[in-house]
Amino acid sequence: MKKALIAIGVNKTDGGFEPLKGAIRDAKAMYSWGQDQGFECRLFVDERNKKVRAEDIFEAVTEFVDKGTFSQIIVYFSGHGVLKAPQCELWLLSGAPKNPNAVINVSDSLHNARGSGIEHVVFISDACRSLPADMQQAVLGPGQVVFAGGRYGTEPTELDVFYATIPGDVALELPAGSGARDRGLMTEYLLDALEGNVPEVVRPLQHDGEALEVVHCRPLKTWLTATVKQAAAAIALHLRQVPEFRIESDVPKYLAQVVEPSSRADSGSVRNKPRDRTGAATRNQLIPSRGGDDAALRGAAARPQAMGQNEDDDGARRQVAIDNLMSLMERADPAGDIVVVGNQIQYVVSKSRCDVTFDGRDSRIKLEASADSTAVRLHDGTGLVIGLMPGFRSVVVVEKGRVLAVNYVPIDDAAQARRASLSQWQAVAAIDAINARFSLDEDETSPLVSHLRSLKPNGSRTLNPTLAVYAGYEYARMGKFEDVRRLFQVSLAQQRAIPFDLYLQAYKAGVRETDHIRVAPRMPMLTQGWMSLGELEERMPDLLRRARQHMLPSMWATFTPDGMDHLERFVLEN
Amino acid sequence: MRLVLIHGRDQDGKDEALLRKTWTDGLEVGLSSAGLGAISEHEVVFPYYGDELAQMVAAAKQGLAHGTAKGGNSGILSDPNYMRLLAEILEGAQEGEISVDVATTKGLQNTALAIRLAQLADKTSFGCRILSLMTEDVILYLTKPGIELQLNAKIQQAIGTEPCVVVAHSLGSIIAYRVLRQLGAQAKVRRFITLGSPLGLETIRKLLSPPAREVPKGVASWVNAFDRKDIVALHPLDTSTWDVRPPIENHGSVTNHMANHHGISGYLDDVLVAHRIHEALNGT
Numbered sequence: 001m002k003k004a005l006i007a008i009g010v011n012k013t014d015g016g017f018e019p020l021k022g023a024i025r026d027a028k029a030m031y032s033w034g035q036d037q038g039f040e041c042r043l044f045v046d047e048r049n050k051k052v053r054a055e056d057i058f059e060a061v062t063e064f065v066d067k068g069t070f071s072q073i074i075v076y077f078s079g080h081g082v083l084k085a086p087q088c089e090l091w092l093l094s095g096a097p098k099n100p101n102a103v104i105n106v107s108d109s110l111h112n113a114r115g116s117g118i119e120h121v122v123f124i125s126d127a128c129r130s131l132p133a134d135m136q137q138a139v140l141g142p143g144q145v146v147f148a149g150g151r152y153g154t155e156p157t158e159l160d161v162f163y164a165t166i167p168g169d170v171a172l173e174l175p176a177g178s179g180a181r182d183r184g185l186m187t188e189y190l191l192d193a194l195e196g197n198v199p200e201v202v203r204p205l206q207h208d209g210e211a212l213e214v215v216h217c218r219p220l221k222t223w224l225t226a227t228v229k230q231a232a233a234a235i236a237l238h239l240r241q242v243p244e245f246r247i248e249s250d251v252p253k254y255l256a257q258v259v260e261p262s263s264r265a266d267s268g269s270v271r272n273k274p275r276d277r278t279g280a281a282t283r284n285q286l287i288p289s290r291g292g293d294d295a296a297l298r299g300a301a302a303r304p305q306a307m308g309q310n311e312d313d314d315g316a317r318r319q320v321a322i323d324n325l326m327s328l329m330e331r332a333d334p335a336g337d338i339v340v341v342g343n344q345i346q347y348v349v350s351k352s353r354c355d356v357t358f359d360g361r362d363s364r365i366k367l368e369a370s371a372d373s374t375a376v377r378l379h380d381g382t383g384l385v386i387g388l389m390p391g392f393r394s395v396v397v398v399e400k401g402r403v404l405a406v407n408y409v410p411i412d413d414a415a416q417a418r419r420a421s422l423s424q425w426q427a428v429a430a431i432d433a434i435n436a437r438f439s440l441d442e443d444e445t446s447p448l449v450s451h452l453r454s455l456k457p458n459g460s461r462t463l464n465p466t467l468a469v470y471a472g473y474e475y476a477r478m479g480k481f482e483d484v485r486r487l488f489q490v491s492l493a494q495q496r497a498i499p500f501d502l503y504l505q506a507y508k509a510g511v512r513e514t515d516h517i518r519v520a521p522r523m524p525m526l527t528q529g530w531m532s533l534g535e536l537e538e539r540m541p542d543l544l545r546r547a548r549q550h551m552l553p554s555m556w557a558t559f560t561p562d563g564m565d566h567l568e569r570f571v572l573e574n
Numbered sequence: 575m576r577l578v579l580i581h582g583r584d585q586d587g588k589d590e591a592l593l594r595k596t597w598t599d600g601l602e603v604g605l606s607s608a609g610l611g612a613i614s615e616h617e618v619v620f621p622y623y624g625d626e627l628a629q630m631v632a633a634a635k636q637g638l639a640h641g642t643a644k645g646g647n648s649g650i651l652s653d654p655n656y657m658r659l660l661a662e663i664l665e666g667a668q669e670g671e672i673s674v675d676v677a678t679t680k681g682l683q684n685t686a687l688a689i690r691l692a693q694l695a696d697k698t699s700f701g702c703r704i705l706s707l708m709t710e711d712v713i714l715y716l717t718k719p720g721i722e723l724q725l726n727a728k729i730q731q732a733i734g735t736e737p738c739v740v741v742a743h744s745l746g747s748i749i750a751y752r753v754l755r756q757l758g759a760q761a762k763v764r765r766f767i768t769l770g771s772p773l774g775l776e777t778i779r780k781l782l783s784p785p786a787r788e789v790p791k792g793v794a795s796w797v798n799a800f801d802r803k804d805i806v807a808l809h810p811l812d813t814s815t816w817d818v819r820p821p822i823e824n825h826g827s828v829t830n831h832m833a834n835h836h837g838i839s840g841y842l843d844d845v846l847v848a849h850r851i852h853e854a855l856n857g858t
Contacts, residue, residue: 002788069816071785117784118786119784157784208791
């Protein structure tokens, strides 16, 4: 079995970010490890004025994929990263953010890797996942993918993703200690484990009649989660780095084969061996971050919701957020077609005449005729476009000037009886999606998972448009394209309009019977949809393309006043 | 030593014994031309699946036709893999020694392909309909697990875990490869010989992954023979198509005397092919 490694290290971006000192050396260390393991390796680093370009990385990955003889491809990145919105992960290459296109769209790359025909793809990201800190970062484009689209094989790829930190948080870089290099905190410990220095993660494996000692991804996840967290806290009490992993692979797939130190090839590695794993005392100076601003380092990371401290805290905070959202949703005035909870809107642009009222807390919009897309200007001039779904009222929940959720509430009385559970599901999905924790894993025994599984095109249960949006993205992320197609067929059978976001996911999952389908609105509602249009990118109208350059960091696509100018024109002209 | 012979498509309705004799007679001619002894001392295993394949393909095509949208293409013709494979064969034929006019075509892709297919049929003895059917069978085998499972079971039983030499032709080479991958180190194949194999075509290669392609663990050596005018076996299995270790030995100088340059007799009576089979059987 042949394996390949793409190691990317970018120390310097073009403005806006503190130059890193260890990204290149991290990438080189991974490259060196890959060579020791017998991987076919490619290295992309920005040393000696060389720029790291997405096209070069794409070509290298494509070459490996097209060979068809590689069973595993690892894509490693060390550098600055930005989480533009939940599930909108970007890696910054040379030239970014000044060049908003010099970024790798991690989420879309993962989506494409799923259909690559490679058995096992691993993404390792030693980069920040903090929200954009300024407008230059906010206007970063959707970027480029490193895996080509298209699906050939009948078996989906198993994807493992190693993030150095949780969504919204920073990754740390350690300064050079005595004799040691500058290095990323996660990479430091990851390499330690991959080299076989951590007995807890080493497992025996019989492979083709040979007894091996290997490092699988699951034990590595457990060990790294605890170790990186402790290591960050050991450096300084206010520092926090909690890695996040999404592991799908299982035995017999593995990441590293443990080789006895004596038999390792002397590859001229830049790393110091043996590694100092207990040296918290040498790491007390830190620390530039890998994408976040200083505030994040002082412990005020710009997370969508403050999660990740520990499991008890997480659970409690999650429940508070869900209860808060439910109470906001429940106060929505049932008389409006669109209710904006918690904001006095400036005006609405729609093809239908409309009546807007404000009761001191919430705004209510009554439309005279049906309209697929309605642009709503919020109080501060920012705004969003809402799709109207026949049979549903749209409830936009705004908190502290930010769009927290968009929910669709059934209008008919029969559906009212089910409204309590529906509100609960919508609130849970919204809060979990904001924190990138929304999961439809079969192991989850939640009523929502069961409900979604039970939906059939000719069944009696109704698919709620909000849940259709969340579930469409999540099924796609998990590689469950059959379920995406099923949801699309359910929506097609039950509703007079389909959320664009579900249409997008179904299209990416191979559905092509899309003529004469009414979508609402005529654009994605989630930021991640705007950032991963796939083949539909080519058909994107110019006004929408311009609006995309003015997106605010938010899960539900929200735009600056300039962006709203373009969108309002689009709504009127289309 | 057991010699396992695995035939290709379009063998339905044929007498199994006669078909087997066609193979062994062809090989005897090759051996004789090479000045080598007969293979009578070796056990010949000939797993016949022609009728089963035809029935399964007919059933699958019927099912596909029923599930097709109105208008335009129907059934397998709307499968993008089918279109890709056919287009690849046509392009390859054009680039190779077979000349096909590159006419500008109008209308649907299918129409363009149909025209080029007809052109190809004019220029070669490989009929347009035969080429279409071959492509259909290969795609159905690779994309319909029900067909694959049933055929693989039969071929797996024939190959087994005892030492043998496997000779596979056309679609049979794809089936044999898949079975050998499944058997892994359990198989003990002294030599795997593929004749007129479409394994070099990109569409086929992509449909074979995952798993990543490699020389099956239980195969000691792999020889691939082809006639450069055989449009089914357009590409050698070399580093550009099968970058595997150990490399596959390619023998591209076969002059297949069959009208379509693809028939099994025209491969088996090739001197080098016969020689490679003989040395594998006798361990020389």
